[in-house]
Amino acid sequence: EYAVLAPYLKETAAIIYQINQGVKEQNSVSLINALKELNESGTISLDEDNLNSQASQHPNLIPLGFTIMFMMFAISSSVSSIHLEYKDYTWQRLLSSPIHKVYVLLGYFIAYFLLGWLQLGVLLTVLSVFFNMYLGNLILIFLFGSFVIGLVVSLGFMIATLSHTKKQTEIFSAIIIVGTCMLGGVYWPLDIVPDIMKKISMAIPQTWMMSGFGEIMSGTVNHSILLLDTTVLVAFTIVFMIIGLKSIRSY
Template identity: 25%
Template sequence: MRGILWQLTLLTVRNPWTLLAMLFVTILFATVTGLEETERTSAFVYNESMEEAFFQSKVEQLQSFTDEVSFEILSQEEREIVRTRQTVDAIFGLYEDDYIVEPFTTPSMTEMSVAPVLDQFYIMTSLTGETVEKMEALDSVFEVETSYIGIDNSEPFNNTVKNMFGWALFFVIYTIAFSVSDILQLRSRRIWDRIILSPSSKWSIYSSYLLVVFLIGYVQVMTALTIFHYLFDFPFYGGYWLTYIAVIPYLFAVMAVGIFLSSLITNLTQLSGLVMLFAMGSGMLGGAFWPLHVTGDFMYALSYLSPVRYGMELLYGVTLYDWSFDEFLLPVSILVFIGCTFTALGIHFMERRGDT
């Protein structure tokens, strides 16, 4: 087993171009989209039903609530011009206790960035308004400590973090899947048959190959996240070192799906098509390209089928959300189940194909 591991490691070192290419595009996409988020997003708002003075006060409160969004007021005439020409991808109508979105593109990047801010603002102001009146009435009788469940000073959504994790998890699918395809090439050249006939057990042979494939994906993801952390100073909310552990179940699941896909086909052309379909489908459904909360109910339900969703949840959990240990159990269990199931199916189909 050690001999196989050493040989595969040498082959990877001598031909690292797939790994380097995927690492490059991961950093490129995440950096370009992530650095765009450092600039303030412009959100155009208009008065839906409030008095003008109250509306102006509401916009001022919104502006003081966040530094990430610049709110610009649209007059009635400007609103009609924007609707006609669609010079922006979304505008927002403000009510006293709620808001509406008029998106002109699907998906709307402005809506993705601004809607979470508006949601949090209206929740905070609503809770504050209701509780303050009651607390003042009871203040003379009780000593009351006020807290808001589910709301703290951290952001519930950060598009920079989403871009960083999303692109890292998306592109590693290609690296792992095409690394697994080496077994397919060895089979087509009849080299695999000679390896199987060696004194090493099948378990040690498969384990050696899959361990190397896993490590290739692991090195790619962690190198990308390390560059994001130390070179570009992307936010990890104190959870950078925990990402080294959180990414493991996801890589195991993706490796297993790669084995399964390789067992279904006979040449690299077919594999390329299947891998692209799986990667794009998982990325879109799992929230790698846009946040899940802006998708419809049907698409949101389908996201539970994507390993990317659970990989994103684990990385969010150790960084943005600061999860407790119990909250990690469900996504980890699902990814481990995917990994074990598809690994068993993939090896089984490979062995059956080899016997025919």
């Protein structure tokens, strides 16, 4: 992970090799003494800075992961109220109006999108102010956070439209959210899981959410990685929205 250290290691290895070649005809004590002198020559101190001369951060993403999980539960619970509108015939009246169901879905999407940003904004502010958590570039946080919220809302719509009752929506949401958070690196870093779990995590939206936020909050943004994370989130969002749109019932 410390690429800047590689040249020093290679140089040291080359010096040791040259010393070994120079004293190999002599007894081993000469090599030991030479290595002792090399060892006493000093130590290397590394200070990694980003382009803004701000110390690079290695953020603890677990609090942010739980923030995402709580937001997913809140939005999913809010979207599940669509079944109450089924019961009160509000949904049927909306779909029987001249408005296309795409615009109906878009209206709900915007409402829950704003709700999601309200919750995420408050939680990020708390993490920054009270827990002194470095958030990185706020513009990138806003843009990437918007894609994350869009995906969460589309997932909630998909679950709600595929379910037949509000209770089913709540149960399916709990199973899906908790399960995907476990596989997506929300509860623990993916570095500690087996390789097979890492491969499975590539199909989990939370994996790309955590990757994108981690890249932004590290202080040194690799834009190619961030673009990949964003592209995957947009793809998930489109798929979930299409499934939700096709699953809308008018009864």
